[in-house]
Amino acid sequence: MGEEEGLHQTQLLDTMFVRGLKRKCFDGEEDIEGTLAGIKAIPSYNLQRQSLLDMSLVKLQLCHMLVEPNLCRSVLIANTVRQIQEEMTQDGTWQMVNTQSTGQASLDRLVSTDILCRSSREQAEGKLVPDYSTFNKDFESDQAQDSSETMSTASSVQAPRNLQSNVWEMENPQENKGSFQKSLDQIFETLENKSPNSVEDLFSEVDNSYYDLDTMLTGMMSNSKMGHCDGLETFSSPTTTTSSSNCKSDLNELDHIVEILVES
Amino acid sequence: ADIISTVEFNHTGELLATGDKGGRVVIFQREQESKNQPHRRGEYNVYSTFQSHEPEFDYLKSLEIEEKINKIRWLPQQNAAYFLLSTNDKTVKLWKVSERDKRPEGYNLKDEDGRLRDPSMITVLRVPVLRPMDLMVEATPRRVFANAHTYHINSISVNSDYETYMSADDLRINLWNFEITNQSFNIVDIKPANMEELTEVITAAEFHPHHCNTFVYSSSKGTIRLCDMRTAALCDRHAKFFEEPEDPSNRSFFSEIISSISDVKFSHSGRYIMTRDYLTVKVWDLNMENRPIETYQVHDYLRSKLCSLYENDCIFDKFECVWNGSDSVIMTGSYNNFFRMFDRNTKRDVTLEASRENSKPRAVLKPRKVCVGGKRRKDEISVDSLDFSKKILHTAWHPSENIIAVAATNNLYIFQDKVN
Numbered sequence: 001m002g003e004e005e006g007l008h009q010t011q012l013l014d015t016m017f018v019r020g021l022k023r024k025c026f027d028g029e030e031d032i033e034g035t036l037a038g039i040k041a042i043p044s045y046n047l048q049r050q051s052l053l054d055m056s057l058v059k060l061q062l063c064h065m066l067v068e069p070n071l072c073r074s075v076l077i078a079n080t081v082r083q084i085q086e087e088m089t090q091d092g093t094w095q096m097v098n099t100q101s102t103g104q105a106s107l108d109r110l111v112s113t114d115i116l117c118r119s120s121r122e123q124a125e126g127k128l129v130p131d132y133s134t135f136n137k138d139f140e141s142d143q144a145q146d147s148s149e150t151m152s153t154a155s156s157v158q159a160p161r162n163l164q165s166n167v168w169e170m171e172n173p174q175e176n177k178g179s180f181q182k183s184l185d186q187i188f189e190t191l192e193n194k195s196p197n198s199v200e201d202l203f204s205e206v207d208n209s210y211y212d213l214d215t216m217l218t219g220m221m222s223n224s225k226m227g228h229c230d231g232l233e234t235f236s237s238p239t240t241t242t243s244s245s246n247c248k249s250d251l252n253e254l255d256h257i258v259e260i261l262v263e264s
Numbered sequence: 265a266d267i268i269s270t271v272e273f274n275h276t277g278e279l280l281a282t283g284d285k286g287g288r289v290v291i292f293q294r295e296q297e298s299k300n301q302p303h304r305r306g307e308y309n310v311y312s313t314f315q316s317h318e319p320e321f322d323y324l325k326s327l328e329i330e331e332k333i334n335k336i337r338w339l340p341q342q343n344a345a346y347f348l349l350s351t352n353d354k355t356v357k358l359w360k361v362s363e364r365d366k367r368p369e370g371y372n373l374k375d376e377d378g379r380l381r382d383p384s385m386i387t388v389l390r391v392p393v394l395r396p397m398d399l400m401v402e403a404t405p406r407r408v409f410a411n412a413h414t415y416h417i418n419s420i421s422v423n424s425d426y427e428t429y430m431s432a433d434d435l436r437i438n439l440w441n442f443e444i445t446n447q448s449f450n451i452v453d454i455k456p457a458n459m460e461e462l463t464e465v466i467t468a469a470e471f472h473p474h475h476c477n478t479f480v481y482s483s484s485k486g487t488i489r490l491c492d493m494r495t496a497a498l499c500d501r502h503a504k505f506f507e508e509p510e511d512p513s514n515r516s517f518f519s520e521i522i523s524s525i526s527d528v529k530f531s532h533s534g535r536y537i538m539t540r541d542y543l544t545v546k547v548w549d550l551n552m553e554n555r556p557i558e559t560y561q562v563h564d565y566l567r568s569k570l571c572s573l574y575e576n577d578c579i580f581d582k583f584e585c586v587w588n589g590s591d592s593v594i595m596t597g598s599y600n601n602f603f604r605m606f607d608r609n610t611k612r613d614v615t616l617e618a619s620r621e622n623s624k625p626r627a628v629l630k631p632r633k634v635c636v637g638g639k640r641r642k643d644e645i646s647v648d649s650l651d652f653s654k655k656i657l658h659t660a661w662h663p664s665e666n667i668i669a670v671a672a673t674n675n676l677y678i679f680q681d682k683v684n
Contacts, residue, residue: 049517052517052571052574055574055575059577067327067328067329067330068325068327068329068353068416070416070580071415071416071434071435071465072434072465072467072484072524072580073577073580075462075463075464075465075484076484076520076521076524076580078463079463079520080517080518080520080521083517083520084517
């Protein structure tokens with residue numbers, strides 16, 4: 001997506017958003033059927049909303065600079081992502097995906113949040129990066145009921161592809177696939193390029209927006225509560241990185257995270 | 265010249281301080297008005313320049329700490345020297361700026377160059393005397409208030425008791441005593457126990473100009489909280505909560521982002537607060553929490569461009585706002601080097617531009633207009649030709665006269681009332 005192309009797209013988005021959203025408001029939000037009808041009338045609204053979601057996710061990932069990123073900006077973008085997710089859940093757009101993959105309902109909802117934190121955790125841990133390809137294969141061959149290890153890491157990575165591909169089939173497969181795939185690719189590219197050789201490299205790429213010195217110093221080294229998806233949580237200890245040790249806590253964390261997402 | 269990141273007049277208006285991205289502070293002083301040239305009112309000239317903050321490296325997090333000066337606040341003058349607070353993301357410093365026009369001469373133990381004299385060669389004792397010298401302005405760091413903020417400092421505010429001040433970062437506000445650098449009180453903490461639940465941050469904070477127990481802080485969700493330090497040590501419970509109900513017809517995915525307050529300022533009288541969000545400036549009466557008493561549209565034509573502005577990150581720009589000395593006019597910046605003034609009494613507003621091409625020295629500024637519709641009149645600028653890289657985020661108004669300082673990227677403009 002060239003710069004000009006991107007610019008044109010956002011100019012389109014501007015007009016789409018102004019029009020599409022107003023219509024949506026007037027269509028009445030209480031009635032889900034009415035909303036769906038409203039959506040069918042403007043199919044492009046979903047497309048543009050998806051673009052906004054992609055853009056937001058990329059923005060969150062691309063704040064890995066040498067200087068600590070702006071927390072206010074990150075929080076605002078994360079809130080926007082949540083808002084879109086909520087709306088998509090209410091629309092039923094999100095819902096459609098659950099029928100495709102068995103037993104992955106809770107995880108699918110976590111997808112975006114996981115991607116929010118994925119980069120920081122992946123890069124920090126480093127170990128997951130080389131194993132990435134094997135996890136993928138495991139997941140593809142064996143849905144859902146695989147070992148909890150794969151579930152905590154690969155599934156959340158894999159799920160977006162499944163999720164998005166299904167949604168795309170509803171609408172406009174080629175375009176959406178391209179744009180979201182690209183943003184995902186960008187994220188994965190940054191992951192794979194990191195060689196966990198030097199510890200300094202690892203640390204320099206950590207998304208420290210939510211890095212809390214307090215937590216670091218008060219003995220997070222032994223904290224096994226650190227779930228697989230810290231989201232906006234601080235990057236805690238680099239030592240407790242083996243996924244197997246986290247898997248049990250991960251499952252509890254997942255429930256916890258689902259609660260938060262659904263409540264918010 | 266580096267990008268200017270903060271501008272502030274001192275309490276008399278005699279001095280104007282600017283901080284920049286390179287950690288430098290430049291102070292301008294107003295010339296004494298001379299009777300010989302009455303038409304040439306006091307101009308501001310450079311008085312002192314010093315390096316306030318240096319870039320640092322946090323080894324624990326492997327991150328750079330920017331030396332950019334986020335805010336400068338003056339202390340009221342109590343003796344011949346001037347004092348100001350300057351802060352970057354992590355450290356606040358108290359600087360003393362003083363003049364030296366005499367120097368001691370005739371030391372016994374060292375000669376004029378400062379070299380030590382051989383004590384065995386001294387045969388006569390003398391008393392050093394002060395001799396006049398060329399005026400020298402020197403800035404010395406008197407206090408360094410460090411290691412109290414995990415997150416980035418966005419505001420500092422001197423209390424009306426002149427003994428304490430506060431520093432606010434994204435999640436916490438600390439109260440300091442000027443004399444004590446190794447301790448500070450935490451008076452506000454909005455960090456959630458679980459960072460995953462973080463949805464709101466502190467964006468600005470300020471003490472009440474007269475009541476030393478009262479302060480306000482604004483948030484990224486468009487709310488303002490007024491706190492009274494007498495109620496509790498940790499001011500987690502606000503005394504007043506200011507929030508305007510959302511307009512459902514204007515709702516979009518960007519509603520929250522554009523409602524985020526970038527600046528909050530008490531009026532000089534202490535009766536009102538002014539807040540700046542992305543598209544508007546609002547004036548609130550301290551006695552009415554449910555809505556502002558006045559709302560001014562800064563650049564509403566951007567409302568239809570929010571998605572583009574989100575993509576290029578302009579939607580996160582933090583504009584400041586200022587009151588004039590009598591609280592009758594408010595001013596804030598915009599894009600394309602435009603800045604706006606709103607007269608609260610006459611309800612008139614004006615858009616002016618800070619640029620060299622469009623204004624010669626001593627020429628009266630011409631009002632500008634942005635055209636929204638299709639037909640563009642001559643001298644109007646269409647929304648699409650606005651330059652979003654030229655943003656005026658920082659402005660200052662002289663405490664008693666109609667003199668304003670406008671920072672346009674790396675240029676400082678000082679405008680005065682037209683002399684008749």
